[in-house]
Amino acid sequence: MDPLERMHFTTIDYVIFALLLVASMGIGLYYALSGGRQRTTQEFLLADRSMSCLPVSLSLIATFQSAVAIVGVPAEIYTHGTQYWFIGCAYILGLLIPAHVFIPVFYRLHLTSAYQYLELRFSKPVRICGTLTFIFQTVIYMGVCVYTPALALNAVTGFDLWGAVLATGLVCTLYTTLGGLKAVIWTDVFQTIVMFAGQLAVIVVGVQQTGGLAEVWRKVWEGNRISGIDLNPDPTERYTFWTLGVGGVFLMLSLYGVNQAQVQRYLSSKTEREAIMSCYMVFPSLQVALALSCVMGLVMFARYSSATLLPTIHQPLCVLYPQMVLYFVMDMLQDLPGLSGLFIACVFSAALSTISSAFNSLATVTLEDLIKPHCSSMTEARATLLSKGLACSYGLMCLAMAYLTHLMSDSVLQAAFKIFGMVGGPLLGIFCLGMFFPWANSTGALAGLGSGLVMAFWVGIGSIVTRTSGGPAAVSHFNCTAVQLSENITTAIGTALNSTAVQPMGLQRFYSLSFMWYSALSSFTVVITGLIVSFLTGRGELLIITIEDAIRSTWAHHTHSSGLCSLVETTSKSNKTFCNKNKY
Numbered sequence: 001m002d003p004l005e006r007m008h009f010t011t012i013d014y015v016i017f018a019l020l021l022v023a024s025m026g027i028g029l030y031y032a033l034s035g036g037r038q039r040t041t042q043e044f045l046l047a048d049r050s051m052s053c054l055p056v057s058l059s060l061i062a063t064f065q066s067a068v069a070i071v072g073v074p075a076e077i078y079t080h081g082t083q084y085w086f087i088g089c090a091y092i093l094g095l096l097i098p099a100h101v102f103i104p105v106f107y108r109l110h111l112t113s114a115y116q117y118l119e120l121r122f123s124k125p126v127r128i129c130g131t132l133t134f135i136f137q138t139v140i141y142m143g144v145c146v147y148t149p150a151l152a153l154n155a156v157t158g159f160d161l162w163g164a165v166l167a168t169g170l171v172c173t174l175y176t177t178l179g180g181l182k183a184v185i186w187t188d189v190f191q192t193i194v195m196f197a198g199q200l201a202v203i204v205v206g207v208q209q210t211g212g213l214a215e216v217w218r219k220v221w222e223g224n225r226i227s228g229i230d231l232n233p234d235p236t237e238r239y240t241f242w243t244l245g246v247g248g249v250f251l252m253l254s255l256y257g258v259n260q261a262q263v264q265r266y267l268s269s270k271t272e273r274e275a276i277m278s279c280y281m282v283f284p285s286l287q288v289a290l291a292l293s294c295v296m297g298l299v300m301f302a303r304y305s306s307a308t309l310l311p312t313i314h315q316p317l318c319v320l321y322p323q324m325v326l327y328f329v330m331d332m333l334q335d336l337p338g339l340s341g342l343f344i345a346c347v348f349s350a351a352l353s354t355i356s357s358a359f360n361s362l363a364t365v366t367l368e369d370l371i372k373p374h375c376s377s378m379t380e381a382r383a384t385l386l387s388k389g390l391a392c393s394y395g396l397m398c399l400a401m402a403y404l405t406h407l408m409s410d411s412v413l414q415a416a417f418k419i420f421g422m423v424g425g426p427l428l429g430i431f432c433l434g435m436f437f438p439w440a441n442s443t444g445a446l447a448g449l450g451s452g453l454v455m456a457f458w459v460g461i462g463s464i465v466t467r468t469s470g471g472p473a474a475v476s477h478f479n480c481t482a483v484q485l486s487e488n489i490t491t492a493i494g495t496a497l498n499s500t501a502v503q504p505m506g507l508q509r510f511y512s513l514s515f516m517w518y519s520a521l522s523s524f525t526v527v528i529t530g531l532i533v534s535f536l537t538g539r540g541e542l543l544i545i546t547i548e549d550a551i552r553s554t555w556a557h558h559t560h561s562s563g564l565c566s567l568v569e570t571t572s573k574s575n576k577t578f579c580n581k582n583k584y
């Protein structure tokens with residue numbers, strides 16, 4: 001029997017998928033019609049700065065748990081064993097540092113956009129460059145996020161590709177435009193629960209069908225899937241304890257420390273304490289999310305390690321990475337109507353929660369950083385209308401980006417997967433430069449950001465062109481024999497094998513740097529270049545040691561350069577006194 005034929009959706013599955021969309025729409029409508037009815041930018045972009053830590057923390061994990069991660073991590077564990085699990089170590093510092101360094105600075109400055117910090121600390125051009133970099137990164141990312149799950153679902157079940165893209169894109173645009181950040185956060189809460197439920201259901205059924213936990217354990221142990229800690233210091237090794245546990249911290253900081261989507265949620269918290277608490281609560285939830293994905297990869301392995309199952313399943317599993325997990329799920333859940341629908345809902349929840357954050361944060365930075373500075377007389381009503389228009393436009397742009405992603409070649413797609421390491425790193429670097437190095441000046445910051453981006457794209461594009469770096473590889477060997485593979489896939493694997501066999505030298509070695517180091521490499525490049533250029537062009541000041549110093553020096557710089565505390569009108573009373581106190 002052709003495996004492609006038997007994998008189809010029942011009515012119940014379609015109903016569950018539709019329920020996800022309807023419930024998300026419902027939450028959007030509720031927040032459009034309740035509370036302040038989305039009539040101020042404070043409500044639309046910052047949820048009235050009234051959120052408590054539980055919804056904020058679930059929303060924080062939903063944002064960067066994309067569908068790419070939901071289907072990619074189990075495939076990674078299946079093919080390479082549990083080494084990737086060690087990224088959980090990076091969550092410790094990757095969340096403690098945002099909680100105690102970045103959140104206090106952003107929260108006490110009472111910002112709306114994280115890039116306001118860059119103007120306060122450096123200058124307007126630095127802020128604009130930061131904003132444009134963020135827009136570039138997020139626009140590329142959202143296209144990939146909505147396209148990847150739709151493509152995988154289409155390949156496995158025949159579910160209409162553009163139907164899925166349009167349904168998710170349009171529904172998400174609607175509820176973000178109607179309900180603002182409150183809707184984004186509360187749909188994230190709902191979608192996180194669906195995500196956990198879907199993964200848990202697959203694991204429970206998978207364990208049961210494989211013959212119980214002991215049997216799963218025996219098979220993954222015999223199949224060598226349980227990886228010990230790999231302390232190999234080679235930075236070109238894809239996943240080792242060092243790349244994951246140290247390089248991963250920088251990735252986490254670029255996502256949870258300075259990314260606008262997350263900063264905006266911290267700023268939407270009632271108090272600074274709630275914001276810090278929410279960051280703490282991300283830790284256990286993110287560990288659960290990671291464990292679910294990893295265990296799912298192991299169950300998948302256990303189920304297919306037995307030779308008797310191979311004849312029917314080997315062919316469909318010779319597929320692209322993201323599709324592998326869907327094959328497994330559909331194959332296993334086909335006799336349990338509704339459950340495959342639940343898992344599809346889980347994958348699309350991951351996609352929706354990521355793009356909704358993207359729409360709202362893009363609308364925020366575009367309004368605050370690019371438009372407002374030129375229209376100082378804009379009324380609140382007009383600003384709110386404009387922010388809704390922006391959220392809606394970015395939603396439609398997401399559909400255009402999904403289409404562009406569709407036209408992209410496989411190597412460009414790989415670049416899109418690496419976008420967080422490549423573009424997130426330089427952004428992290430520029431915030432660190434501002435917060436930890438008081439003598440860094442605006443020229444240094446601009447030079448730093450530029451060189452960080454050049455460095456990131458050089459190594460990122462170089463690795464794709466030379467195909468030496470393992471990233472989330474597009475191809476897996478999943479029980480396939482060479483005969484069954486199409487010609488170009490065989491070539492791709494051949495190239496991959498050759499490149500690992502030959503030790504790369506010189507530039508080749510640089511290009512084969514594990515992509516887990518990209519954030520660290522590019523943020524260090526920003527800081528070092530920024531410091532050198534600042535020393536050459538500016539004056540020296542004292543070293544900042546505490547958060548208070550960091551905030552004080554930001555205000556001092558601002559009052560110094562503009563001559564007055566112009567932010568006073570727009571900020572809260574506490575900041576007003578803070579500002580006045582620190583006026584020189």
Ligand SMILES: CC(C)(CO)[C@@H](O)C(=O)NCCC(=O)O
Pocket residue numbers: 064065066067068069087251252255286290420
């Ligand atoms: C945030 C982490 C590192 C948590 O494991 C991971 O989910 C991640 O790399 N997320 C960003 C990219 C993505 O999920 O599409």
Ligand code: NA
Pocket residue numbers: 061062063064065066067349350351352353354355
């Ligand atoms: Na998500």
